[in-house]
Amino acid sequence: MFSEMKNAGEKPDSITFIGILSGCAHMGFVEDGFSYLKSMIDDYSIEPQIEHYGCIVDLDFIVKMPKEADAVMWATLLASCRVYKNVEFAELALEKLVEFDPKNPTNYVMLSNVYGDIGRWKDLARLKVATRDTGFRKLPGCSLIEVNDVVSEFYSLDERHPDKEQIYESLKGLTMLSRLYGNIPEGDTDID
Template sequence: ESLGYDKGNVNVKNALVDMYAKCGAIEIAVEVFKDIKRRDLISWNTIINGLAAHGHGTEALDMFREMKSCGIRPDKVTFVGVLCACRHMGLVEDGLAYFSSMLTDFAINPEIEHCGCMVDLLSRAGFLRQAVEFINKMPVKADVVIWATLLGASKVYKKVEVGELALEELVKLEPRNPANFVTLSNIYGDLGRFDDAARLKVAMRDTGFKKEAGVSWIETDGGLVKFYSSGEKHPRTEELQRILRELKSFNVLLD
């Protein structure tokens, strides 16, 4: 108010709700939202998406139902929050119902964000076959994020066929990303298919792919010291090995 802003201005309140939600102060965001006398669509969208983003799925869906009871018609932004809430809570059936209602009840055409939420929801729940079927029927073309989501889930649930399909599509979209090959190689390894894992690594090498080496940083009096997992020698390797041998002689446990 001291800066000339109207305390009851809905635009100011909406901005405050958005700010607090993005800063992680979701409880304060809810308090500010409840203090808004005449809430508009932006007010509802902001709080629903804020709650969903911070894992408060139940509260987000409650807000959505309250929003509709107040006569506010949801838009595509609203449904991003609703589907995100379902994703966090693993509500597959509810998510599918909300996704369907977008077009049938509100004439909203699903966009890539909505489809991505649904693929993530199905994948997290272990319904990878259904996720593939959903992708094939999507009104928009799947992007890198969607296929990477499916690839990651195939590693969790050891679904190698789905992983192979996801990698095939990812190679078309981002052919220079070796991380996708590594993920499928790890799936092969987890299933004991070491020949397939080796074959994939050879294919990576032949095409010029190289996985970035893991790096560890240690802060010392002289600054930051960097160590590589690839075996690249540190300038003081001999000194470090001598210290390690001395520590072992004192029965110090080393990882």
């Protein structure tokens, strides 16, 4: 899509590069991500913001980048530690996150997921107790969308939305289109 955009003469902006870098991160295209970051600077004179760095974060990169890492960067690193089962970096990321927001249970949950994935059950149990001791509960996933100046809020697995039938029908249609064009394998979604 980015190549098509360039071929059409459209100039990417800062938001475009967040999408590109996020896509590279999710697909594991690390070298491509760094290449796009370099292109962003060299070819389009767009100064990377913390959000851009957050898309291609790893510990070495966090330490060497020209901007100080924020909570989003450390949370991104912590989330990627689950994929790569890197407990050492995950624990370090949690330490940094606790400095930003010591009572955020989401950070503890992310590390407990890393522990669970590698079978460190005692550490997982210890972290569950620490999460409970924060006194806060993790909220369900929430998305917001604005249509015609009206903001709608959607929670993960929430069946109470008044337009849920239309929403799920639209999602089914989008899923069918994605399958038609090869973006979603058959059976790879629970929208059906």
